[in-house]
């Protein structure tokens with residue numbers, strides 16, 4: 001009762017990174033709250049799935065296994081979660097801010113009248129005092145997210161309704177094994193008792209899933225370009241540097257909107273969140289929506305011809321100058337010093 | 340037999356073009372400094388509705404918007420582009436609504452207006468980026484939902500077929516009507532205003548707008564009833580006060596902060612060969628690269 005729950009997204013038997021990241025976060029919240037971490041797997045052929053999630057600190061794994069539950073459709077998954085949550089009364093329920101989580105979360109929160117905060121960038125535990133009602137609360141979930149197009153950061157709470165629900169984008173939280181030998185309990189769900197025929201009203205006629213071609217998220221070095229790169233041709237300079245130092249190329253939205261780079265390279269609030277060892281920002285001014293996706297990088301180098309570009313505030317190294325001049329030199333001296 | 344379609348559309352501040360004056364010194368948003376626009380994905384939704392209307396003779400498209408009096412602008416804009424009529428859901432009781440209270444009010448309003456075959460929403464509104472209202476309305480009306488629609492392929496014989504665009508793929512799905520569909524920005528752009536319709540509907544007004552303006556066209560509004568934009572309130576939709584506005588909103592904003600970066604201590608370099616050479620050596624020696 002009153003534990004932390006994470007909904008697992010599963011594609012072809014593999015638990016999605018975003019779910020594992022949430023398990024890591026969920027584990028630390030559960031430790032803080034002194035409660036258990038439970039995970040919910042809804043799909044088909046789930047045998048053995050526990051091996052993927054127990055090391056992340058899952059104490060209880062609920063499994064709803066039925067051929068009709070994979071691939072994901074809204075209503076059967078929603079119905080199972082709603083009924084399970086009514087029974088188990090979680091205090092916190094987390095899911096990915098993905099195509100699935102953002103389809104499922106609102107439906108569940110609406111049925112439970114629980115409230116839901118989309119796209120959180122940080123989750124913390126804290127108290128709250130409602131002076132007007134003369135009430136104090138402890139151990140609430142602070143659901144922290146950018147608002148208003150990313151121009152402000154808001155901390156949202158649900159003082160009175162449970163579960164406190166939040167979605168988080170892939171890459172925002174860190175994924176970390178809790179204990180390789182951690183084992184939890186498996187609790188199968190009697191699917192037939194939960195879902196009815198009407199839940200299967202929407203059916204999938206055709207489905208094409210693609211694996212993302214660009215692997216920016218897992219790259220430890222990122223060379224990112226902004227509007228200041230100036231053209232698609234100039235982006236080649238970034239690809240050249242990335243190739244010699246073993247990195248991937250990312251981009252700001254302004255660069256993508258201008259057609260200099262492809263959409264799947266976008267870093268930021270509405271793109272991918274990254275935390276590489278080295279982030280080289282070339283011709284990026286550092287607007288908050290971009291910074292939201294890269295500020296956790298260990299080392300940041302900014303190459304900008306404007307000494308006052310906001311990104312310089314974050315940079316460990318600021319190179320004041322034209323990227324057209326700097327990038328070839330970086331390649332040249334990297335090669336010279338590694339020979 | 341035509342379809343009855345309702346489009347949920349919201350007037351939003353244009354957060355895409357936030358200038359320096361958009362934020363007040365205390366970190367709150369200066370709404371007055373931002374132009375109010377038709378939420379972009381709601382225009383994609385409207386276009387899908389209008390295509391259905393063209394495809395199935397006798398169909399009607401109704402716009403429903405919840406907001407302050409000036410949100411009537413959204414309904415007129417919708418009419419210029421092809422919608423038949425619209426309802427403005429407006430009441431002080433809705434102030435402070437989060438997405439759940441908003442969905443509750445919208446779902447009650449839909450029940451009040453009538454029966455619909457298709458309820459089309461945008462995927463998300465740019466002022467909150469939550470993408471919750473569509474699915475929450477569906478749940479409140481106990482209807483199925485299809486999210487992230489890129490193309491409503493057909494809606495006939497009680498069945499709707501939709502192509503959805505997901506993060507990592509595409510899906511074609513079908514389901515029974517009535518159905519709630521939310522539309523992505525990757526769907527076709529909305530057609531522009533039609534000049535003839537602009538002339539036809541430019542005097543469309545809510546009762547409040549008519550009372551506030553001095554022009555006296557009483558005869559015109561009784562002759563041309565389509566120029567009446569209907570205004571509905573919490574009372575009309577028989578909303579349960581506990582589920583409306585602030586009291587119907589489980590989520591509360593605890594704090595709002597302007598974003599300030601912690602300035603790091605950084606090394607400042609020029610572009611000379613020596614400086615770049617030094618930098619690369621340093622990165623290699625401390626194993627950042629190489």
Ligand SMILES: Cc1cc2nc3c(=O)[nH]c(=O)nc-3n(C[C@H](O)[C@H](O)[C@H](O)COP(=O)(O)OP(=O)(O)OC[C@H]3O[C@@H](n4cnc5c(N)ncnc54)[C@H](O)[C@@H]3O)c2cc1C
Nearest residue numbers: 226227228252253254268269270271283285289290305323
């Ligand atoms: C709701 C919302 C979501 C958003 N999501 C994202 C997001 O996910 N990701 C994102 O990136 N943005 C996002 N944005 C957009 C963001 O606000 C900025 O517009 C964008 O990040 C700016 O990109 P930029 O820094 O490349 O361009 P600019 O701000 O135009 O900066 C270009 C920089 O290049 C420098 N420069 C120019 N020429 C040279 C040269 N020759 N050599 C070196 N430097 C040079 C200039 O000094 C300047 O600093 C979002 C905006 C909104 C409203």
Ligand SMILES: Nc1ncnc2c1ncn2[C@@H]1O[C@H](COP(=O)(O)O)[C@@H](O)[C@H]1O
Nearest residue numbers: 347348405460461463464469470471472
């Ligand atoms: N006040 C409103 N009036 C009408 N439709 C709305 C309103 N708020 C949200 N919607 C609809 O719900 C969608 C998702 O909104 P949101 O959950 O706020 O991102 C929007 O694109 C609209 O179609």
